[in-house]
Amino acid sequence: MNAKPKILIVDDKPENLVALRIVLKDLDIELVEATSGNEALKATLRHDFALALLDIQMPEMDGYELAGILREEEKTMHLPFIFISAVYTDNLNVFKGYEKGAFSFITKPFQPEILINKVKFFIDKHQQEITLFELNEDLKRKVKEIADYKYALDESSIVAITDQKGIIKEANNNFCTISKYTREELIGQDHRIINSGYHPKEFIKDLWTTISGGKIWRGEVKNLAKDETIFWLDTTIVPFLNEDGKPYQYMTIRSDITSRKKAEDKLQAVNKELEAFSYSVSHDLRAPLRAINGYAEILNEDYGTKLDDEGKRITEIIRDNATRMGILIDDLLSFSRLGRKEIQMTEIDMNEMVERVMIELNKSMTHHAKIKIDKLHEVKADYGLLRQVMFNLISNAVKYSSKKKNPIVEISSEEKNGEIIFSVKDNGAGFDMQYADKLFGVFQRLHSQDEFEGTGVGLAIVQRIISRHKGRSWAEGKVNEGAVFYFSIIKN
Structure with a gap:
């Protein structure tokens, strides 16, 4: 008032x-x-x-x-x-x-x-x-705000303004620095002065269709500097509209992503090398394993009558260990590929997924348990990767509760603090909580191979997958009283 x-x-x-x-x-x-x-x-x-x-x-x-x-x-x-x-x-x-x-x-x-x-x-x-x-003071404040915004933009970004035909009207110092042109050389020139010719016509057409229609365009653009060096810019083009809603000029705000693009190229090359290496490892390691397994089988079939019980036992140990080594190679290859696999996000009915996992487990596992499945929350994640998480956790729960008279595995979920938290609980062997931080490491096992078979890679795969979804994985347990394994997926 x-x-x-x-x-x-x-x-x-x-x-x-x-x-x-x-x-x-x-x-x-x-x-x-x-x-x-x-x-x-x-x-x-x-x-x-x-x-x-x-x-x-x-x-x-x-x-x-x-x-x-x-x-x-x-x-x-x-x-x-x-x-x-x-x-x-x-x-x-x-x-x-x-x-x-x-x-x-x-x-x-x-x-x-x-x-x-x-x-x-x-x-x-x-x-x-x-x-x-008051109007004058308000105008002063707004002018200062605009000046502050311009200063912040000029200091942090590569900025240029063009008319509706793409002729450069203004360019800040950062634009001049990265393009190697002076401001005088840029003003009045067509924006194509830094065109590298890398992008197809459809790319350029889509850009112009978007901004001439008064909409903001965003994308990554490969450019050519005055000295013919290449630089990549993460680009946002904002149309300024007149009273009729038609663009009369465009402001282009860019950030230099050249280093990131070079890193991506190197990563792609490394991934190709890793893929080739994985194939080589798979082939080169499996060949001697097949030979070991084959010779052990020949020894058993052709000379079985000449072997005493101890010889037959040793032959069986050779074959079992060769089989385990093959499984270990498969697990290691799966683990190494997780970091390179592109995530495909989709809406997932978790109850339907768990039912499919149970069908597969019932076919392959020698141990069984009573499975209790709550109504699970739906999530958005990579179906194949999340299915692997559920497969590993449920199979672990069944395996480690197999020595109990009445093994029970319970699967549930809850929403909390913007996350969907899933849990797989068993009443099996459990573990000492002082070793909880070792559970998700590669080759980290808290039980001997004689007690419970396995490669020690399954939980590491779980953690790698959940980390790629920007979630968390952890466990709680008590010796001989069972364990609960948790993982979270960010809601939406």
């Missing part, structure tokens, strides 16, 4: 102050009274006035002296005032009043309407000045 405008009235006679108060009583103003020039000056220090009404004939300091001081002080030098006098009414005094800076001179007696109208005029003028001041 705006405060009422304040009017200063100065007169040494109380009856005159009362009379002025009566005349102005219907106006929405606040009156501040003073009976001397000194009182009036003190009042100007405490208040901001829209207008002052001054008597001339006063002891110690008359109205003319007071007006002179008001005009000398910075705070009141622009304060409008009106002289009101019943004594100094001749033309000489009226002229002197105007000379002192009065906006009007009223002689007594006067019609109240005259004073009321003059006061109204200055009140309106004062309100307009306040509004103008």
Whole structure:
């Protein structure tokens, strides 16, 4: 709510102050009274006035002296005032009043309407000045904000402005630095001055169709500098629209991603090498394993009658270990490929997925348990990878509870703090919590091979998959009382 405008009235006679108060009583103003020039000056220090009404004939300091001081002080030098006098009414005094800076001179007696109208005029003028001041201050703030935004943009980004035909109108220092052109060389040139020719026509056509339609375009663009070096820019083009909604110019905001692109190229090359290496490992390691397994089988079939029980046992150990080594190679290859596999996000019905996993496990596992499956939350994730997580956790739970009389595995989920948390609980062998941080490491096992078979890679695969989904994986357990394995997927 705006405060009422304040009017200063100065007169040494109380009856005159009362009379002025009566005349102005219907106006929405606040009156501040003073009976001397000194009182009036003190009042100007405490208040901001829209207008002052001054008597001339006063002891110690008359109205003319007071007006002179008001005009000398910075705070009141622009304060409008009106002289009101019943004594100094001749033309000489009226002229002197105007000379002192009065906006009007009223002689007594006067019609109240005259004073009321003059006061109204200055009140309106004062309100307009306040509004103008506020608008001006707001404009200053907005201009500063725009300047700050421009500074931040210029310091952090590569910026250029082109007209609707793509002719460069402005380019900041960062643009000049990365393109190796001076600002003078860029201004007035077609934006294609940095075109590398890398992108197909369809790419360029899509860009222009988007921005000429008034929409923002985003993409990664390969460019050519003046010295013919290549640089990549993550690019956002924003159309500026006229009153008809048509673009009249475009602002292009870019960031240098050349280093990232080089790293991606190197990573792609490394991935190809790793793929070739994986194939080589798979082939080169499997060949001797097949030979070991084959010779052990020949030994068993062709010379079985000549082997005693210990020989047959050793032959069987050779074959079992060769088989385990083959499984270990498969697991290691699966683990190494996880970091390179592209994630395909899709909506997943987790109950349907778990049912499919159970069908597969029932066919392959020699141990079985009672499986309890709650109504599970749906999530968005890579179906194949998340299926591997569930397969590994459920098969582990069944395996490690196999020595119990009544093995039970419970699968459930809950939503908490923006995550969907899944749990696979068993009543099996459990583990000591002081070793919990080792569970998800490659080849980390808390039980011997004789107790529970396995390669020690399954939980590492679980953690790698969940990490790639930006989720968490952890476990809780107690020796001989079972374990609970958790993983989280970010909601949406």
